[in-house]
Amino acid sequence: MFVTNKREPDLANTWAGLEEGVNTVMTKLECGMSHAKYMQLYTSIYDYCTSNSSSPQNTVHKTGVFIMKGAHIYASLNEYLQRHMKSLLTASESLVDENFLIYYTEQWAKYSVASKFVHRLFAYVNRFWVNRELDDSHKDVYDIYTLTLVSWRDNFFLHAQSKVMNAILSLVERQRNGETINTTLIKHVVDNFVSLGLNELDFKKSTLEIYSKYFQNPFIEHTRSYYQLESEKFIAENSIVDYMKKAEIRLAQEEKRVEEYLHISTKGVLIGKCEEVLIKSHMLPMQDEFQNLLDQDKIEDLTRMYGLLCRIPEGLDKLRTIFEAHVKKQGLISVEKVAEAAPTEAAEDDEDKPPPTKSKSKKPDSKADVVDPKVYVDSLLEVHKKYAELVNGAFRGEPGFNASLDKACREFVNRNSVCKTGTSKSPEMLAKFCDALLRKSSKVAEETEVEDILNSIMTVFKYVEDKDVFQKFYSKMLAKRLVNSTSANEDMESSMISKLKEACGYEYTSKLQRMFTDVTLSKDLNQAFKDQMDLSHGTSKDDYDFNIMVLATGQWPLTPPNTSFNIPEDLMKTYERFQRFYQNKHQGRKLNWLFQMSKGELKTTYLKASKAGYTFQVSIYQMGILLQYNNGISFTWNELLTNTNLSPEILGGQLGSLLKAKVLLICPSTSKVGVDKEAKFDLNPDFKSKKIRINFNVPIKSEQKVESDETHKTIEEDRKLLIQAAIVRIMKTRKSLKHLSLMDEVINQLQSRFKPKISDIKKCIDILLEKEYIERSKEQKDQYNYVA
Structure with a gap:
């Protein structure tokens, strides 16, 4: 039996069949290729590469490096791709603008699919020749798919890219001018530019070098030129407000453009360039318009201006300065209106002008003496609330604007027409407002609103510089509320102290909290005293309803009396009993009686017009004066001074209240004497009042x-x-x-x-x-x- 030698394939015959198949894939892939044909092509590549022929084609290179047959197939394919690219380029020469883009994208779509097919068809070349070349660091050798991309890039793209970009920029400009365009074309071109970014060190990875150089850079430059011309023309013919609307729309369009057909990496560069041209270049006129918008409360336009200028690093600096000055000015104006609405001079009042002492009401030292604390604080809060809402809304709570708001508020809260030269009036007024809010029968607010108002008070408190002034006045007023039992609600008091503690720390409120402890201990002490009196004395005509508060000297901001005082005989026994009781209970402690803080009630039995009588609510000093009239109906100034042992100033003030209420009358024969020790004060038997309980223990303005x-x-x-x-x-x-x-x-x-x-x-x-x-x-x- 004889066996004939199988004819080994040569390059010419092998490539002739392969080229026909590759050409079919590149130009007619949509017609399809049978599996048999595909296997025939693949087998021919395999057979050629694995044949052992010693034909001249399989020789040793002059450098001594053995040239494998795969190199011949690779080179032949590369030559075919170059010819194919040139044919595509020639066919596109007559096309321009959108027609050229349509051709370019259609050819790229066919080519990219065909390239993947060819890559699989030449898989054996990749596996046994290309990989070996890559391992030997031959940088001019690529896997088959990368070779197709390189061929497109070098033989078609680099010759056509300027034409591609001109067509794209023309389309984009038409879109910016309001026309509807085929954005899919641009998207395909962008994808093509991205696909051609090959990493020379690792072909499995890609870069954006081609996209950035040939697409992004000219696109950005065209965008800059377009918007520079448009913005300069528009701002010259329209208002700043209209320009801001236009810029806002343009920026939104560019962001949408990135989403529609640009690569995401372009967003930062594109928007940055648009911000530079549309905002930064026209930043000064926008900043100059800011004051007008503030004056007119144009919230929508302010929101738009902030949204634009916040994109520029230094865009908000000038706005913050203008905003701070504006808020400060509005705060000062608000306080000035309050000051102007208040009386310019304290009205003279009989209760402040006791006749025997010839004293007159003094003019107030400042407008704070006549301004209602509630109205004053409300005016501060109104300005803060308005601009805090503006910062949180239009300016999105930006820290710089918050800081400007705080600086401005700190200025007009501490230095305004009411405060004048000092900063201590605002904390004093704030403390007075708290006192009015937390006292019984307060008309400042409903109980359900108090918590919200306390929070508002803390807003003003945050800006007060002299917090020690607030602490001193607040503690004095709290002491009076606790001593006089005029505090509206203990929970509200505790809530306010908690807020102060949170703002300033434990030390700031420690004495305030200890006051409540003393009040609780005093209740227990009173009950113990009453229990002892019941056991030892029973019920006696000398006993009166008696309630006392024993307070620690170091914790309460109370000062000793500024006058001596003779305790009325009616109260002396009870006074002495408590003294003994307390000394027995707490040996070594000393009681200092604060008569100026004491008060009581007197029942009348002398009046002609009222058989039932009235109940007078009086200070202990007023009680000392009135109880003198149990022993007579008329006393001279000198007699009252001697019997009560009060100082002339205190006696005059207390008599003033009783004279104004007409409980006492100045004797007509001495009414013109003036400051005379012989002035006489008679008990008025015809006193009348619509009330049964009458409070004479009211604060005297001069005091x-x-x-x-x-x-x-x-x-x-x-x-x-x-x-x-x-x-x-x-x-x-x-x-x-x-x-x-x-x-x-x-x-x-x-x-x-x-x-x-x-x-x-x-x-x-x-x-x-x-x-x-x-x-x-x-x-x-x-x-x-x-x-x-």
Whole structure:
């Protein structure tokens, strides 16, 4: 039997069959290819690459490197692709604009599908020749699919890309001008540009180099040029408000354009360039318009302006400055309106002008003396609320605008026409408003609204610089509410103290909380006293309803009486019994009686017009005066002064209230005497009133003013001690410190409670130098050393 040698395939015959098949794939793939044909082509590649012929084609290169047959197939395919690309390029020469784009995208769609088919068809070449070449770092060799992309890029794309981009930019400009275009065309081109980004180090990965260089860069430049011309023309012919609407629309369109057909990486560059041209280039006129929009409360336009300028790093700086000045101005105007609506001068009142002393009402020291605290605080809150809503709404709660709001509010809260030169009036007014809110029968608000109002009060409190002033006045007023049992609700009181504690810490409210402890202990003490009296004395005509509060001196902001006082004989036995009771219970403790805080009730039995009589609610001083009339119906000024042992000023003030109510009358024969020790005061037997219970224990304006002034003096003294304590504390830690550094640290430590004056700090330093807590450095005059 004879076996004939199978004819080994040569390159010419093999490629002739392959080229026909590859051409079919590249040009007529939509017609399909049978599986048999596909296998025939694949087998021919395999047979050629695995044949062992010693034909001249399978020779050794002059460099000594063996050329494998796969290289011939690879080279032949590359040559075919180059010819095919040139044919596609030639066919497109007569096409322009959208027609060219349609041709380009259609050819790319066919080619990209065909390339994947060819890649699978030449899989054996990839596996046994290309991979080996890649392992040997031959950078001019690619896998078959990458080869098809490189061929498209080098032989078609690079020759046609300018024509492609011109057509795309023309389409985009038409779309920007309001026409409807075929965005799918642009999307396909973008995908094509992205696909051609080949990573020379790793062909399995891609880059955006081609897309960025040939698409994104010219697209961005065209966008810049287009919007620069449009914006300059539009802003010259229209208002700033209209321009902002236009810019807002354009930015939204560009963002949508990215979503529709651009690569996502373009978004940042494109929007950044649009912001530069549409916003930054016209930023100054927009910023100049900001004040007008604020003046007219154009919330929608302010929102739009913020939305545009917040895109520019420095775009909001000028706006924040304008906003701060505007809010400050509006706050000052609001307070000024309140001050102008208040009386310019305190009206003279008979209760403030007791006839025997010839005293007259003084003009108020400032507008704060006549402005209603509620109206004042409401005016502050109204401005803050309005612009806080603007910041949170139009300005999206941006921290810079919040800071500007805080600075502006801090200014008009602490320095306005009511405060005048000082910053202590606002905390005083705020404390008075709290007092009015938390007292019984308050007409400030309904009980259900109180919590919301307390939160609003804390908003103003946040801006108050002299928080120690608020603390002092609030504690005094709280003490009066607790002593006089006029607090509306203990839960409200506790809620306010909790808010203050949260804002300023435990130390700020510690004494306030201890006041409530004393009130509770006093209730138990009263009950124990009554129980003992019931056991030891039973019921006696000398017994009266008696309630006393024993308060710790260090916790309550109460001062000793500023006048002597003779306790009425009617109250003396009860007074002495409690003294003995308390001394037996707490040996070594001393009771200091605060008669100026005491009050009581008197029942009348002398009146002609009322058989049932009236109940007079009086201060203990008024009680001392009226009880004198149990022994007579007329007393001279000198007799009342001697019997009560009150100071002339206090006696005059208390008599003023009784005279105004006509419980007492000045004797006609002495009414013209003026300041005369012989002036006589008669009990009025014809006194009438529509009420059964009549309260004469009302604050006297002149006394309130004196008390306020004394409180401010106390605050000043406390501040000096706090400054000295801060200096000692700092120097003890630092041992040695320069003058300016010491001043700065003192201010930093105390500014949460008040802002110390430079002059006060210097005075306190001098005091501590005299006391030898610190000393000047011998080497440097502006340096202090701590003296241990």
